[in-house]
Amino acid sequence: MIRYDKKDLPIELTEKTIANNQRQVGSSRAKILMRGVTEQQLLDLAHSARALFMSEPVLVDITSPLIIVGDLHGQHTDLLQYFKRCGKPPDQKYLFLGDYVDRGRQSLETISLILAYKLKYPDKLAVLRGNHECSRINRIYGFYDECKRRYSTKLWKVFTDCFNCLPLAALVDNSMFCAHGGLSPDLKKLEQLNEIRRPTEVPDMGIICDLLWSDPDGSYAGWKENERGVSYTFGEDALIRFMNDCNVKLVVRAHQVVEDGYEFFADKKVVTVFSAANYCGEFDNAGAVMQINEDSVCSFVILKPYITKKKSTLEESESAGDLEKKEDFKVKEQEEMTESVTNIQKSK
Template sequence: MKVSITDCNKCSVPSHDRHIPDVLACIAATNQKEDTKRSPSPPPLSAPLDAPPTTTSTTTTATTVGQQPSNTDDDSIDIDDIIQRLLNIGYSAKYSKTLPIKSTEITQLLQLSRDLLLNQPTLIELNPPVKIVGDIHGQYSDLIRLFDMSGFPPKSNYLFLGDYVDRGKQSLETILLLLCYKLKYPENFFLLRGNHECANVTRVYGFYDECKRRSNVKIWKQFVDVFNSLPIAAVVASKIFCLHGGLSPNLTTMDDIRRIQRPLDVPDYGLLNDLLWSDPSDTAYDWEENERGVSYCFGKSVINDFLSRYEFDLICRAHMVVEDGYEFWNDRTLVTIFSAPNYCGEFDNFGAIMSVSQDLLCAFELLKPLDSQALKKEMHKSRKRRNQQQIANSNENVPTND
């Protein structure tokens, strides 16, 4: 099966999104050719992404994928209630030093998340449909906007490519909501590790200070335990290789990723460091030093050799701010996705997600960059629509007296 690029008129993009005629495109994977050469379909997890969502009960104590949560009331937390509290904060578009979740609830949520993540593979193999999301960096209101645009779980299945924390003002709300959805929909909602899900990086770029200011250092250490347990990469339909950073000269087989033992801190060099830190380069031919001072830059020959060796059609990664929210490299065999619009209030960039359909048609949905005042207005409108929808849903569920 060979990936082909089609015109953007085949993309399903919301009318309010930005239109970029020369860039906006979709990738159609044709199933008619080379069927005999296709690698076997990836073995599904306990429930593949195209299966009905697997949810935990409202009171969640499960720690193992595929098992039903226990019914004991001791030390249980109400995931639905926590999600509701977090969404209320998000729609208010207001920053508060006080979190809507108790420290004891956070501790329990993090322990459950760590156990769940360690019971799933380091290299996740998924079936479409799925929406792939890049860096969020604590821009919590924009995360809510993203779900408003593309569908809240379980309406849509998600694969996040990392960098949930640091730089933004609400990293705690961001990572807590994502972990809640991971616990509630463990086989339909996936979180990969980014280079900012690391103790040393969060000490420098904001998350450590936010935890210390709004909670305590003990909570930060518990988050680091979760970060050290996150999976590293994912493969969609045996054709799309997904990770945060990029390729590594130490990657000789996919089993190298599968064999990474978690929990694990990010080393100063080597395979895991490269997968989280490396970047593609237009000027590099193979491997060059990275201007970041960490890992490598890799060029066209590296990309082409990697795709040929594993019979992949596309590398999907994050890790870099790009103006339009996504950017293709090397004849559209690699795409960078960045999902934090108006990054840090400085870049005026769009945010994007890549939606992969059942037949591997990839389309891009964009979030406009908004200043703080415009963002507040949009969140208030979204909250009003949400409340109206909740009222409508409750009215539909009211029994009649026929």
């Protein structure tokens, strides 16, 4: 295993990246964060982050209070808005569920800022892999082209090598299982995850693939081939078996655009969190992040999209507008896990 040493931290770039973020977080529109940043500095950032991720387990243990962030897809301005509302590391702890790159215009800004914070405050951020942190995917959907246009294909290769070392899942307060996509029919015990060897590409099938690609579906029981053409969808019965076997009370995942930025499944046993508002300038969806306090009371900060008029036409922006807080709920404690598992209800 590669050991991470803080003396290897590219501190100049890290401080520069974070300082740029702090200047931009109050502005209405972020400037290009990478201006003045050399390719070598970004290469050093990715190499150092890779070493740090290799020092962490595949299944990361993390405790509340914290903020859970879903898909961002290069929408750097949205990330800055969440930092502005919820607080920045080290004052606030974050868990990122993946899909930092592709489709949005500022994938490099988004992933570089997250990695810079991770390197400076490693205990304040957990950074998981999404299905777009995969060379076969981000070669097609934008990240490769952005790296090539702004720097070189070498930078893309080094970032994808870093992505091959990312943790795949997290366990919050020993009760909330978090992954980008969802569950796997091959995952019976959480201990299996730390047997996975990294670095690794995303295979076409198996636990790694399923954690990044699977989706919940309440229209049937059990497991079914996913219409995406990759992995499976899982019904409530499969979910309940997993929760009982692994002593989990809630599954938190991302991976799907949802209108309000978050959406529940299976009587609030699963919650989808999607943080990119007005995704790709096409969906008019809200973005959201999930807050968990010390008492496991959860709530959502909503980032609403806005539409601006330009030359008598409606032009949808990739950035978002107002933030609001919505819907508290609590993971209730029970003495025993039953077949119906623990319900998640609004706090009174």
